[in-house]
Amino acid sequence: MGPLAPYEIISENTNFLLAFFIGIAFGWVLESSGFSSSRKLAGIFYGYDTVVLKVFFTGAITAMLGLLFMSLFGWVDLDLVYVNPTYLTSAIVGGVIMGAGFIMGGFCPGTSFCGAAIGKIDAMVFIVGLFLGVYGFAFTYGWWEKLYYAKYLGEPRVSEALGMKDGLFGLLLIVAAIGMFIVAEWAEKKFPREEY
Amino acid sequence: MSNNQTTERSRRYLNPYVGGVLLGLVLLAANFVSGRGLGASGAIKSVVATSIEAVHGDAVNTMPFMAEYAEAHSGSPMRSWLVFEMLGVLVGGFLSGAVAGRLKLKVEHSPKITSKRRLIFALAGGILFGLGSQIGRGCTSGSALSGMAVLSLGGFITMMAIFGTAFALAYFFRRNWI
Numbered sequence: 001m002g003p004l005a006p007y008e009i010i011s012e013n014t015n016f017l018l019a020f021f022i023g024i025a026f027g028w029v030l031e032s033s034g035f036s037s038s039r040k041l042a043g044i045f046y047g048y049d050t051v052v053l054k055v056f057f058t059g060a061i062t063a064m065l066g067l068l069f070m071s072l073f074g075w076v077d078l079d080l081v082y083v084n085p086t087y088l089t090s091a092i093v094g095g096v097i098m099g100a101g102f103i104m105g106g107f108c109p110g111t112s113f114c115g116a117a118i119g120k121i122d123a124m125v126f127i128v129g130l131f132l133g134v135y136g137f138a139f140t141y142g143w144w145e146k147l148y149y150a151k152y153l154g155e156p157r158v159s160e161a162l163g164m165k166d167g168l169f170g171l172l173l174i175v176a177a178i179g180m181f182i183v184a185e186w187a188e189k190k191f192p193r194e195e196y
Numbered sequence: 197m198s199n200n201q202t203t204e205r206s207r208r209y210l211n212p213y214v215g216g217v218l219l220g221l222v223l224l225a226a227n228f229v230s231g232r233g234l235g236a237s238g239a240i241k242s243v244v245a246t247s248i249e250a251v252h253g254d255a256v257n258t259m260p261f262m263a264e265y266a267e268a269h270s271g272s273p274m275r276s277w278l279v280f281e282m283l284g285v286l287v288g289g290f291l292s293g294a295v296a297g298r299l300k301l302k303v304e305h306s307p308k309i310t311s312k313r314r315l316i317f318a319l320a321g322g323i324l325f326g327l328g329s330q331i332g333r334g335c336t337s338g339s340a341l342s343g344m345a346v347l348s349l350g351g352f353i354t355m356m357a358i359f360g361t362a363f364a365l366a367y368f369f370r371r372n373w374i
Contacts, residue, residue: 003231010229019277023284024291027223027237031292034208034217038304042373044359045217045366056211056341064219067227075228082232083224084334084343086350091339094332095357098325099268100274103369105321105360108336109236109329110285113212117286117300118293122318129322133272134244136323142340144331157347166347178359181213193374 002076027114036114038106038122043105047191050184057177064170088151105129208296225346230277233342236330239282240264278338309372317372332357 001007005015014032018092033055034040043049070076102108107115115123137144205284209293210218226234243264248255269276293299305314329335332354334343341357366373 002228005356006231011346015230016275016277016280018312019226019280020284020287022222022229022234022294023281024288025284026219026281027288027290028292029210029215029218029288030220030285031289031298033219034210035210036289036298039306039373045307045362045374046370048374051215053210055216056336057217058213059219060222060341060344061292063223063227064220064347066220066224067345070224070228072202078346079263080231081227081346084350085344086341086348086353087333088350088353090202090333091353092341092357094328094330095360097353098326098332098354099328099358099361100365101324101326102209102358103321103365104317104372105325106318106326106373107321110335110337112233113236113282113285113302113323116287118290118298121301121303122305122314125276125315125318126322126325128325129319129324130240130329131244132319133323133328134237134240134330137327138248138259138261141259141264145260148331149324154321156349158352160347161346161349165361167330168330168334169275169347178347182294188359 001074002070003080006080007077022182027117029113030111031118035111036118036120037124038074038115038120039110040104043193047187048193050188053070053180053184059178061170061177062172064173068166068170070095083110083155085155086153087149088152088153093147114141205239220345223228223342226281226342232277233338233345234284235278235338235342236282237326237335238338239276239278240326241330242269242276242279244324246340306371306373314372317369 004010030098034051040049041052044052067076067078067081071078105126107123109130112123112126112130116127159166162169223234227234243261248262252258256266303311303314305311325335332339336358339351340355344355
């Protein structure tokens with residue numbers, strides 16, 4: 001019965017050890033999918049390479065379906081699985097700032113560590129920037145505090161917000177993803193670019 | 197693109213749908229083990245909080261950021277799940293790159309721009325992403341991807357804000373990429 005750590009089936013140290021191994025798998029999958037290359041990542045925004053969209057949505061849907069089925073079989077207690085809280089204002093403002101950082105820097109935090117791991121100097125510089133940004137937030141926290149806590153909606157699931165069952169929303173998400181994948185395959189043919 | 201190049205690409209990288217399923221299984225494992233998803237910016241936050249604490253021992257009393265951090269994380273900040281996970285990411289990324297023959301110290305950039313320009317934009321992008329990840333309570337991994345897997349409304353909103361903004365601004369930064 002999971003999740004293991006909240007149920008205290010495994011110790012804290014075992015949990016940290018597993019975190020390291022899960023991280024290895026995470027880094028391996030990201031790197032082998034091409035997420036260590038900023039030019040590959042940025043391709044989604046110009047249509048020449050849509051690997052980000054395909055990997056990201058396939059990943060989110062796989063995990064979502066896995067959790068729903070494991071809950072159905074009684075293998076995982078979804079009440080103990082963390083659901084990110086929704087602070088509407090900060091979710092949007094933070095996302096907009098991250099989006100600007102993404103198109104300028106070509107990485108997100110996780111992918112920049114993969115790039116740095118294989119020797120990409122631009123990824124290492126991006127990580128320096130990440131630290132500067134987080135230090136900047138830490139020392140200017142007072143400026144953001146009001147925005148940071150504004151419009152708190154609790155921990156709603158998107159399915160609840162839309163008034164439908166989790167499974168139905170999951171199905172709609174899969175249909176939407178397949179639609180996006182078809183557009184993505186078309187875009188890669190329409191905006192081809194040489195290998196890099 | 198010639199067929200030749202297409203086959204070369206497919207040999208170099210994992211099929212994206214296969215990669216996606218594997219990523220989903222890793223995310224599922226994280227949730228099953230720890231009760232939380234994956235993350236990246238949270239590890240940086242832990243390192244930053246630890247360093248501030250090392251320099252200003254009483255920062256938790258004087259800096260609201262540190263007080264907020266301490267409230268959300270009990271115990272030593274460096275004993276954070278995400279710190280161990282991100283150390284693993286470095287190892288996993290390195291191993292994958294080594295197996296595929298991609299280990300090389302270089303600045304990757306479009307032939308149309310200089311290395312210097314690429315690095316300036318990488319630094320600026322990193323600063324913005326670092327700041328945004330703190331305001332948005334997580335980055336593409338912790339907020340968008342992991343949030344979507346547990347159907348968090350906030351996760352979906354952050355995902356749309358990140359990708360929507362990047363698409364909206366893509367035109368202005370096109371010279372860097374195409």
